[in-house]
Amino acid sequence: MRxxxxxxxxxxxxTVEEIISAYPKKVAKKRSxxxxxxxxxxxxxxxxxxxxxxxxxxxxxxxxxxxxxxxVVGPFGDVVHIVxxxxxxxxxxxxxxxxxxKTREDGENFIHYCFTTDMNxxxxxFGGMNKLRxxxxxxxxxxxxxxxxxxxxxxxxxxxxxxxxxxxxxxEKLNTNISAFNCEGYKGxxxxxxxxxxxxxxxxxxxxxxxxxxxxxxxTVNILGEYNIGGDAWEIERVLNKCGIQxxxxxxxxxSYDEATKAHLAQANLVMCHRSINYMANMMxxxxxxxxxxxxxxxxxxxxxxxxxxxxxxxxxxxxxxxEEVIEEELAIAETxxxxxxxxxEGKTVxxxxxxxxxxxxxxxxxxxxxxxxxxxxxxxxxxxxxGRQALPKIKVDADSRxxxxxxxxxxxxxxxxxxxxxxxxxLRQEKVVGEYTGMMPDMGEGTLLVDNIxxxxxxxxxxxxxxxxxxxxxxxxxxxxxxxxxxxxxHNYDYGGPYAGFWGAVxxxxxxxxxxxxxxxxxxxxxxxxxx
Amino acid sequence: MLEATPTEVQEREALRINPAKTCQxxxxxxxxxxxxxxxxxxxxxxxxxxYHRSHLTRHYKEPIMAATSSFTEGTAVFGGGAxxxxxxxxxFKLYNPDVVAINTTxxxxxxxxxLPSLIRAAQDDGIIPEDKLVIHANTPSYxxxxxxxxxxxxxxxVDYLVQKSDTPQQQINLIPGYVEPADTxxxxxxxxxxxxxxxxxxxxxxxxxxxxxxxxxxYPKGGTPVEDLKTAGDSLATVALGPMxxxxxxxxxxxxxxxxxxxxxxxxxxxxCDRFVQTLMELTGTQPPESLVDDRGRLVDIMTDMQxxxxxxxxxxxxxxxxxxxxxxxxxxxxxxxxxxITGTPSKYFRKRCEEILSNTVPEAIYKDDTDLFYLHQxxxxxxxxxxxxxxxxxxxxxxxDIPLVRFGWPILDRVGHSYFPTVGYRGSMHxxxxxxxxxxxxxxxxxxxxxxxxVM
Numbered sequence: 001m002r003x004x005x006x007x008x009x010x011x012x013x014x015t016v017e018e019i020i021s022a023y024p025k026k027v028a029k030k031r032s033x034x035x036x037x038x039x040x041x042x043x044x045x046x047x048x049x050x051x052x053x054x055x056x057x058x059x060x061x062x063x064x065x066x067x068x069x070x071x072v073v074g075p076f077g078d079v080v081h082i083v084x085x086x087x088x089x090x091x092x093x094x095x096x097x098x099x100x101x102k103t104r105e106d107g108e109n110f111i112h113y114c115f116t117t118d119m120n121x122x123x124x125x126f127g128g129m130n131k132l133r134x135x136x137x138x139x140x141x142x143x144x145x146x147x148x149x150x151x152x153x154x155x156x157x158x159x160x161x162x163x164x165x166x167x168x169x170x171x172e173k174l175n176t177n178i179s180a181f182n183c184e185g186y187k188g189x190x191x192x193x194x195x196x197x198x199x200x201x202x203x204x205x206x207x208x209x210x211x212x213x214x215x216x217x218x219x220t221v222n223i224l225g226e227y228n229i230g231g232d233a234w235e236i237e238r239v240l241n242k243c244g245i246q247x248x249x250x251x252x253x254x255x256s257y258d259e260a261t262k263a264h265l266a267q268a269n270l271v272m273c274h275r276s277i278n279y280m281a282n283m284m285x286x287x288x289x290x291x292x293x294x295x296x297x298x299x300x301x302x303x304x305x306x307x308x309x310x311x312x313x314x315x316x317x318x319x320x321x322x323x324e325e326v327i328e329e330e331l332a333i334a335e336t337x338x339x340x341x342x343x344x345x346e347g348k349t350v351x352x353x354x355x356x357x358x359x360x361x362x363x364x365x366x367x368x369x370x371x372x373x374x375x376x377x378x379x380x381x382x383x384x385x386x387x388g389r390q391a392l393p394k395i396k397v398d399a400d401s402r403x404x405x406x407x408x409x410x411x412x413x414x415x416x417x418x419x420x421x422x423x424x425x426x427x428l429r430q431e432k433v434v435g436e437y438t439g440m441m442p443d444m445g446e447g448t449l450l451v452d453n454i455x456x457x458x459x460x461x462x463x464x465x466x467x468x469x470x471x472x473x474x475x476x477x478x479x480x481x482x483x484x485x486x487x488x489x490x491x492h493n494y495d496y497g498g499p500y501a502g503f504w505g506a507v508x509x510x511x512x513x514x515x516x517x518x519x520x521x522x523x524x525x526x527x528x529x530x531x532x533x
Numbered sequence: 534m535l536e537a538t539p540t541e542v543q544e545r546e547a548l549r550i551n552p553a554k555t556c557q558x559x560x561x562x563x564x565x566x567x568x569x570x571x572x573x574x575x576x577x578x579x580x581x582x583x584y585h586r587s588h589l590t591r592h593y594k595e596p597i598m599a600a601t602s603s604f605t606e607g608t609a610v611f612g613g614g615a616x617x618x619x620x621x622x623x624x625f626k627l628y629n630p631d632v633v634a635i636n637t638t639x640x641x642x643x644x645x646x647x648l649p650s651l652i653r654a655a656q657d658d659g660i661i662p663e664d665k666l667v668i669h670a671n672t673p674s675y676x677x678x679x680x681x682x683x684x685x686x687x688x689x690x691v692d693y694l695v696q697k698s699d700t701p702q703q704q705i706n707l708i709p710g711y712v713e714p715a716d717t718x719x720x721x722x723x724x725x726x727x728x729x730x731x732x733x734x735x736x737x738x739x740x741x742x743x744x745x746x747x748x749x750x751x752y753p754k755g756g757t758p759v760e761d762l763k764t765a766g767d768s769l770a771t772v773a774l775g776p777m778x779x780x781x782x783x784x785x786x787x788x789x790x791x792x793x794x795x796x797x798x799x800x801x802x803x804x805x806c807d808r809f810v811q812t813l814m815e816l817t818g819t820q821p822p823e824s825l826v827d828d829r830g831r832l833v834d835i836m837t838d839m840q841x842x843x844x845x846x847x848x849x850x851x852x853x854x855x856x857x858x859x860x861x862x863x864x865x866x867x868x869x870x871x872x873x874x875i876t877g878t879p880s881k882y883f884r885k886r887c888e889e890i891l892s893n894t895v896p897e898a899i900y901k902d903d904t905d906l907f908y909l910h911q912x913x914x915x916x917x918x919x920x921x922x923x924x925x926x927x928x929x930x931x932x933x934x935d936i937p938l939v940r941f942g943w944p945i946l947d948r949v950g951h952s953y954f955p956t957v958g959y960r961g962s963m964h965x966x967x968x969x970x971x972x973x974x975x976x977x978x979x980x981x982x983x984x985x986x987x988x989v990m
Binding site for chain 2: 058131141154159186478
């Protein structure tokens with residue numbers, strides 16, 4: 001158990017009541033199901049998640065388009081991503097997630113470009129399909145990319161532009177991979193819908209497209225749900241390579257199309273962000289027999305634990321020994337370098353409101369620094385991200401989720417090649433090495449608070465009540481939090497910092513957190529004559 | 534960096550690459566923040582509100598508060614009325630603003646939500662408390678740009694909130710344009726120095742540049758109070774700075790309350806500032822104070838002292854029409870040659886004024902509205918420039934072509950200071966000119982070999 005709340009359960013309960021009582025009655029009833037005081041004595045605490053935000057509530061959430069193009073698809077840097085719609089959606093998702101991409105040998109790099117059909121009133125009235133066709137043609141003529149993606153925004157869905165049809169037609173004409181994502185912003189209740197839509201289309205149009213390569217030697221994995229913010233993917237790959245494990249494809253950080261089309265050849269999928277990409281892990285398991293392992297590469301002990309999980313999976317004494325050597329070497333260096341910062345950070349408290357996995361992952365890294373997470377919640381997670389996958393059968397599919405396509409996947413007659421026998425895999429399943437995610441809740445200490453889809457009002461109240469030493473959140477909250485005199489660390493975007501993953505990343509993080517929390521600047525928030533005597 | 538950009542310029546009909554504009558609602562949200570105790574509200578999908586808040590936050594590095602109607606697929610089918618009612622109920626109970634300023638999005642516009650009717654019904658049903666106000670602007674993203682959005686919300690402020698009584702006021706209305714809070718603050722000080730009473734709206738100073746006090750305020754002390762707007766219909770005249778952003782509101786005020794207006798270029802650079810001063814002199818019969826005349830003199834002093842560093846320099850400029858037009862004039866007045874001047878916003882004003890400024894002075898200049906940064910980059914690849922003045926997105930071109938860059942306009946996501954130091958008025962223009970000169974001199978120091986590295990000018 002990582003976190004004990006420095007406040008008692010009664011105070012936490014009182015705070016929850018204070019939060020709820022400010023709401024209109026119906027909203028209060030709804031929100032109370034999204035707030036849980038952690039009680040480890042109860043084996044299965046429930047929390048409501050992935051349901052609509054009440055209109056008018058100031059929320060952290062974005063939309064389906066943001067989840068699809070902005071998060072999952074956009075980071076593929078050697079692909080031209082066209083946004084079909086008015087200019088805004090493309091503009092706001094243009095390099096705002098700090099996706100970093102290294103040009104491969106072929107020199108294809110479009111990561112700094114922003115492509116849109118910039119639909120105007122005429123297109124809305126008469127339909128935008130011709131404009132999309134032309135835009136694809138123009139992109140092709142200018143850049144000859146190896147793949148093109150097309151993303152729908154709200155009005156496109158409403159006027160009924162058949163972007164799938166245009167993509168098919170143009171793919172045939174240009175003999176290029178063109179995939180279309182119906183990720184209109186109104187779909188689902190948050191970014192989450194867009195992740196699912198992105199996964200589906202990648203699964204249908206990208207995975208397995210490389211039919212030339214039959215197999216790849218050695219220990220091979222894909223990393224799923226890693227977006228290379230501030231260079232995270234490179235640090236993860238450095239350590240895996242050092243152990244002798246090859247990364248075939250990363251979805252999507254520093255992602256390349258050619259690598260992605262080989263993903264079905266990897267022996268295992270390592271799932272970082274469970275929320276954004278567990279769909280892909282499941283579908284690949286069914287179709288290609290690729291087992292998935294939930295890992296966390298954020299935090300030095302979490303990384304070591306994940307590496308040992310991998311050692312157990314591959315079950316080769318030589319590899320296991322190499323992994324142990326790498327862990328010993330990397331841990332020793334990182335621990336020494338972190339020690340100085342830990343001295344200054346030990347015992348400080350943290351709130352975490354990030355994404356659909358980061359609020360869990362970063363607790364391990366804060367624990368490395370001796371910091372306690374006392375309130376945590378996700379912005380767009382589902383119940384399984386909190387309660388673990390055992391919650392899956394209990395989740396009722398509502399109308400908003402039903403609108404997202406569920407692919408029917410079957411084993412591929414030729415390429416279904418599990419890396420291990422069914423008996424071995426069953427054993428690994430029993431040991432919870434593969435196919436298991438227990439969620440954030442079991443790792444939260446007694447009396448801590450879980451808040452799903454936190455609203456501004458809730459954040460405001462919790463800050464005033466608990467005065468944390470640091471809040472990990474996103475850009476919309478950052479300066480709100482800091483106006484309270486409390487430092488905030490962007491954990492979607494890292495404030496120009498990073499990497500934070502892995503061993504080197506943890507040291508970076510320690511330094512950056514120390515610079516936020518222990519900066520002398522906070523002492524000047526009140527003028528000398530305003531300070532209580 | 535941007536290696537895929539070919540030098541050869543090809544006509545594009547459908548594909549916009551690296552836009553020099555964005556969509557209406559964000560401009561409307563920014564303008565709405567310039568009302569005192571106002572909560573902007575985005576009527577559409579959550580993503581719009583989220584993106585607009587994020588982008589404004591990144592530019593101002595300040596809390597940007599706004600609510601959303603959180604449309605889902607059902608809403609898109611059945612209309613956003615129920616969502617808006619629920620939103621207003623929640624907003625007034627929970628956040629208690631004096632004004633809610635609604636902007637529409639492409640989604641709510643496409644399904645055809647009729648905002649005036651929805652607001653009236655909410656009023657009739659007591660969802661809007663009696664002492665509270667709800668205003669709206671139609672801001673479909675598929676029409677115009679963020680500049681249009683700002684303009685539409687400024688006009689909505691006039692249409693909903695400005696009144697006329699029988700008591701004429703010895704004051705002028707000033708619509709400052711889509712500018713930084715520091716610019717509006719400076720313009721207010723400028724008028725005060727001039728001895729002119731005024732109503733300035735929308736006014737985002739003290740809203741998006743608030744002090745750190747350890748106490749978060751949902752509604753900071755700034756923003757134009759509704760009480761002040763109620764007198765704007767009795768003013769002597771309206772001065773609309775930056776015609777693209779401000780003229781529609783000024784015209785509406787003239788139609789509604791018979792207040793005559795003058796639309797001027799934003800006062801950036803000596804000539805535009807002079808015209809602003811002359812207009813104030815004409816409208817109020819007041820002479821400019823010595824302090825402003827001295828400021829003007831100091832600006833011209835820098836221009837004449839430093840002219841050799843700018844004379845003949847090839848400059849590329851991109852941004853919003855209201856900013857780019859006076860900047861181009863300013864550069865010309867300093868002896869520079871703005872050879873490429875572009876904007877993403879379609880604008881007759883831009884074309885006309887660029888023609889007036891450039892046709893005799895820089896006949897080789899290419900100026901174009903409704904275009905993008907990809908085109909600007911291609912122009913530069915064909916014939917390089919010595920300096921680039923753009924918003925943050927120009928940094929990719931600057932790096933690709935190794936050109937010194939001055940960030941100017943909106944948005945600037947990767948630097949600080951733009952919201953604190955004005956670029957309007959004589960003093961703001963001095964600040965802008967010094968930034969340009971120092972950027973060029975920094976570059977010279979960076980590039981000069983050791984043997985010619987100098988201590989003195």
